[in-house]
Each structure stands twice: as structure tokens, then as C-alpha cells.
Amino acid sequence: MTPTPTQSVKIQLLDAIIPHVAFDGWAPAAFDAAIADSGVDPALARSLCPRGAIDLAIAFHEQGDQAMVAALHAADLTHMRFRDKVAHAIRLRIAAIPDKEAVRRGTALFALPHMAADGARLIWGTADQIWTALGDTSEDANWYTKRLTLSGVYASVVLYWLGDDSTGGQATDAFIDRRIDDVMQVEKVKARLRDNPVLKPLTLPFGRLMAGIKAPRRNIDPDLPGIWRDPT
Structure with a gap:
């Protein structure tokens, strides 16, 4: 998909800010440097990114999701078990990160109390993607519990x-497998509890309650958790 003129300018700013993030973080100084380096008109840059570097940090994360x-x-997932497809997706998401220090700085930024909501939305968005x-x-x-x-x-x-x-990120690869295995074990326990005839009088009403919760309709509810899209 060809980026719009607005998206192209944001990409310019994002490319320009990355070298400065390692030193200044996703901070105003880095944003000012990105404007100077990219040659983008300062008024245009600030109109596209009213929160400055914060908006570019968000764009950086979403760019990784798109990649x-x-x-x-493009991958051939035909012969993969579903758990392996999920693990592969996580590996692809990590591989899509062009700059580790930018993520480190972003993690620190979105850990701040006033930025926690943005950070949670980004992680949820990755899971949704x-x-x-x-x-x-x-x-x-299940739409919500899967993403959570x-x-x-x-x-x-x-x-x-x-x-x-570790060499080639082998430790991270192993950690991903362990985490997916943990999730699968939880799902197995949930299934056993759900199918246990002794517990069914307790689990059945809860199951009915959960069944009444509906996933957001993407074409009608674009601002619900996990399906927010940048209008630009």
C-alpha cells in the first residue's frame, strides 16, 4: 500500500528521530532534532505529531506491527500447529524491530503512569493484529481473552x-516457546474444568454469561480496544 502524503511525512520524521532516541529518548529534544534532520516544516511536523516524540514512538510501534x-x-503456515503459528508471529514481530534501543527507550516511556494507557493500547493492538x-x-x-x-x-x-x-536470540526463542506452552496448559485446565460433570452446575451459568459478551464489530466500532486505527 502506497503511503499517503501525511504518512510519508511521518515516516520521514520517524526515520530521522531513531538515531537521536538512543541518546535523548523519545523526548522533545529528539523530536526537534528529527525536524531539523528531515527538513520537514516545523509547523507541519507539530500538526501531524501534536505530542511530538510520543506520537512518533507510537508510530514506531505500529510500523513494526504492519511489518x-x-x-x-507472506509466510507458509500450512503445516504449523496453531500454537506454532502464534509463536512464529511473535518471532516475526521481534524481527520487525529495527532498533533495540528505541524499544528500550519506548518501554521506559510507556511505563510512566501518564503513558500507561497508551502502552497498554499498543500491546493490545499487537495481539489483535x-x-x-x-x-x-x-x-x-474469547475475542477479549485471547488478546488479553x-x-x-x-x-x-x-x-x-x-x-x-545470547547468540542469535536463542534464549528469546526458547522463552517464547515456554510462554506459549504455559498458555496452552492453562487452556487445557480450563477445558477440563468446563467438561467436568461435577463442576458443570457451577461453570454452566458462567459460560452462559461469557457467551453473552460480544466482540466489537470492526466496521462499526473502530475505537474499541485493539482495533483503533490511525486516521492519518
Whole structure:
């Protein structure tokens, strides 16, 4: 997809800010340097990024999501188990990161109390992109629980990866497999509890309640969690 003129300017600013983030973080100084280096008109830059470097940090994360989705669509997943497809998607998302220090600085930024909501939305968005690309058709509470669980997995993988100095990221690869295995064990326990005839009188009402929760309709509810899209 060809970027719009607005998107092209944001890409220019994003490319220009990355070398400065390692030293200044996603901060006003880095944003000012990006404007100077890119040659973008300062008024235009600030109109596109009213929060300055914060908006570019968000764009940096979303750019990685887009690269992951493109790589997923190009990959042959035919013979993979579903758990392996999810693990592969996480690996592709990590591989889509062009600058580790930019992520480290972003992690520190979105850990700040006033930025926590933005950080949570970005992680949720990554999980949503993975499930959607893998063909998730959930229409009930499972839509939310799948993304919530994967958000936790992806967030833990990123933190582990930031501290991983193993050759070729082998330790991170193994960590991803362990985390996916943990999730699968939880799902197995949930299934056993759900199918246990002794517990059914307790679990059945809860199941009915959960079935009443509906996934957001993407063409009608574009601002609900996990499906927010940048209007630019």
C-alpha cells in the first residue's frame, strides 16, 4: 500500500528521530532534532505529531506491527500447529524491530503512569493484529481473552528480549516457546474444568454469561480496544 502524503511525512520524521532516541529518548529534544534532520516544516511536523516524540514512538510501534502482518501473510503456515503459528508471529514481530534501543527507550516511556494507557493500547493492538492475521473468528468473550492472554505473553517476551545477549536470540526463542506452552496448559485446565460433570452446575451459568459478551464489530466500532486505527 502506497503511503499517503501525511504518512510519508511521518515516516520521514520517524526515520530521522531513531538515531537521536538512543541518546535523548523519545523526548522533545529528539523530536526537534528529527525536524531539523528531515527538513520537514516545523509547523507541519507539530500538526501531524501534536505530542511530538510520543506520537512518533507510537508510530514506531505500529510500523513494526504492519511489518509483522506483511511477513505473516507472506509466510507458509500450512503445516504449523496453531500454537506454532502464534509463536512464529511473535518471532516475526521481534524481527520487525529495527532498533533495540528505541524499544528500550519506548518501554521506559510507556511505563510512566501518564503513558500507561497508551502502552497498554499498543500491546493490545499487537495481539489483535496477530490474532486477526491468523484468522481468528471469535465473536464472544474469547475475542477479549485471547488478546488479553497474548498481550501478556508479548509484553513478557519484549522485556526478556531486551535483556537477551545470547547468540542469535536463542534464549528469546526458547522463552517464547515456554510462554506459549504455559498458555496452552492453562487452556487445557480450563477445558477440563468446563467438561467436568461435577463442576458443570457451577461453570454452566458462567459460560452462559461469557457467551453473552460480544466482540466489537470492526466496521462499526473502530475505537474499541485493539482495533483503533490511525486516521492519518
